[in-house]
Amino acid sequence: MNNEAQTFDVAIAGGGPAGAAAALLLARSGRQVLLADAAPVAVFRVGEGLPPSAHSLLQELGVFERFRADGHRVSHGNVSVWGADKPQSVDFMFQAHGHGYQLDRPCFDAMLKHAAREAGALVCDQTRLSLPNAARDGAFDQPFRMQLSDSSGSRNIECRWLVDAGGRSGTITRRLGVERCKTDRLIAFHTLLQTDSASDCDGRTMIEAVQDGWWYSVLLPSNERLLVYLCDSDLGRTERAALLSTDGFAAKLTNAPHMHQFCQLHGYRPRRVPQGADASSGRLERFSGDGWLALGDAALSFDPLSSQGISNALYTGMAGARAINAALDGQKDALAHYNDHLAGIYRAYLSNRAHFYGYERRWAQQPFWQRRHAPPQ
Numbered sequence: 459m460n461n462e463a464q465t466f467d468v469a470i471a472g473g474g475p476a477g478a479a480a481a482l483l484l485a486r487s488g489r490q491v492l493l494a495d496a497a498p499v500a501v502f503r504v505g506e507g508l509p510p511s512a513h514s515l516l517q518e519l520g521v522f523e524r525f526r527a528d529g530h531r532v533s534h535g536n537v538s539v540w541g542a543d544k545p546q547s548v549d550f551m552f553q554a555h556g557h558g559y560q561l562d563r564p565c566f567d568a569m570l571k572h573a574a575r576e577a578g579a580l581v582c583d584q585t586r587l588s589l590p591n592a593a594r595d596g597a598f599d600q601p602f603r604m605q606l607s608d609s610s611g612s613r614n615i616e617c618r619w620l621v622d623a624g625g626r627s628g629t630i631t632r633r634l635g636v637e638r639c640k641t642d643r644l645i646a647f648h649t650l651l652q653t654d655s656a657s658d659c660d661g662r663t664m665i666e667a668v669q670d671g672w673w674y675s676v677l678l679p680s681n682e683r684l685l686v687y688l689c690d691s692d693l694g695r696t697e698r699a700a701l702l703s704t705d706g707f708a709a710k711l712t713n714a715p716h717m718h719q720f721c722q723l724h725g726y727r728p729r730r731v732p733q734g735a736d737a738s739s740g741r742l743e744r745f746s747g748d749g750w751l752a753l754g755d756a757a758l759s760f761d762p763l764s765s766q767g768i769s770n771a772l773y774t775g776m777a778g779a780r781a782i783n784a785a786l787d788g789q790k791d792a793l794a795h796y797n798d799h800l801a802g803i804y805r806a807y808l809s810n811r812a813h814f815y816g817y818e819r820r821w822a823q824q825p826f827w828q829r830r831h832a833p834p835q
């Protein structure tokens with residue numbers, strides 16, 4: 459244990475796209491930045507579809523060329539069975555930004571952290587940043603005292619600004635007493651599939667609505683196929699257990715005839731046991747306060763149907779970094795502007811979400827769809 463606390467302008471908890479984008483911009487502006495990421499290195503994580511509109515964010519961050527060299531799978535569009543029994547395609551070729559990508563997510567996250575490190579941030583992998591009880595000495599202009607822990611032990615640090623980029627769990631903002639408001643209780647069950655056949659080379663995102671939720675599937679750069687079922691979390695214990703088992707998950711897939719047939723056609727079989735993940739929409743009651751700020755999923759989380767989570771993480775990472783820079787330079791309205799801006803993003807997101815769920819009316823009497831057709835609280 460080292461009692462001499464190192465001091466940073468900004469300490470960021472969470473090294474996903476939001477935290478890394480913020481660390482990169484702040485370090486480039488000459489700030490002393492710490493980026494701590496608790497996640498195990500190179501482990502698979504769900505969240506892989508990068509829409510064409512994200513190119514401009516990567517360009518703004520100055521990482522687009524190295525991103526392109528990393529071998530992510532190009533995606534030329536979506537095919538969805540949504541609102542009708544027949545599949546419908548959307549081709550990105552007819553959109554302004556060109557094609558999208560199915561990401562090798564560990565590689566994408568590592569690339570962003572590497573860029574932040576090159577810009578001068580201290581990046582600590584497999585390290586958790588936590589906020590002890592009396593983290594600040596009374597006055598709001600005092601630094602936060604934080605604890606940094608890894609497998610070798612803990613040490614204290616101090617920072618003028620504390621950033622929560624820790625994803626949906628938002629442990630730092632929770633510790634600060636900021637409330638999270640959830641719009642829904644969506645959860646995801648996901649697995650990876652493999653096949654011996656080389657017949658599947660469809661890089662499009664496939665989506666299929668069913669009576670109690672929806673499915674999506676993408677072909678990853680590793681040639682494994684990710685298969686995800688999304689539904690509300692108020693499932694019975696038996697159904698939840700079934701969806702977390704290989705056989706139960708496969709049985710549920712038979713309710714999605716197009717996706718089921720596609721998997722059979724290419725001889726897919728499960729490569730591992732299904733896992734669950736929070737996929738709910740939600741926002742913090744406020745996104746920043748005296749000396750703290752939240753980014754990415756920690757601030758606003760979106761339904762995977764939107765394919766906007768990573769773009770939002772990059773965008774709020776950059777917007778948050780600019781707000782902190784402005785506040786450190788003495789601009790008094792920087793935080794109020796950031797709060798209003800993110801509230802506006804969430805309002806626009808809710809309106810788009812209602813629009814897309816509104817297209818699907820085949821099971822309008824089922825609770826999953828009724829909840830999404832009702833105006834959000």
Ligand SMILES: Cc1cc2nc3c(=O)[nH]c(=O)nc-3n(C[C@H](O)[C@H](O)[C@H](O)COP(=O)(O)OP(=O)(O)OC[C@H]3O[C@@H](n4cnc5c(N)ncnc54)[C@H](O)[C@@H]3O)c2cc1C
Pocket residue numbers: 471472473474475476477494495496497504505506507508509585586587588623624625626627629630646648686735736737753754755756760762765766767768769771
């Ligand atoms: C099923 C599913 C499918 C999705 N599909 C897509 C998609 O196709 N396209 C898309 O754009 N988005 C998708 N998303 C959403 C997307 O994955 C997220 O929006 C995105 O990862 C958010 O990035 P982030 O940086 O805010 O948080 P995260 O990527 O969650 O990163 C947070 C990091 O912080 C770490 N952490 C947490 N607390 C601490 C702490 N105290 N100290 C240090 N580290 C900490 C965590 O370990 C983690 O590594 C999907 C999400 C789900 C659930």
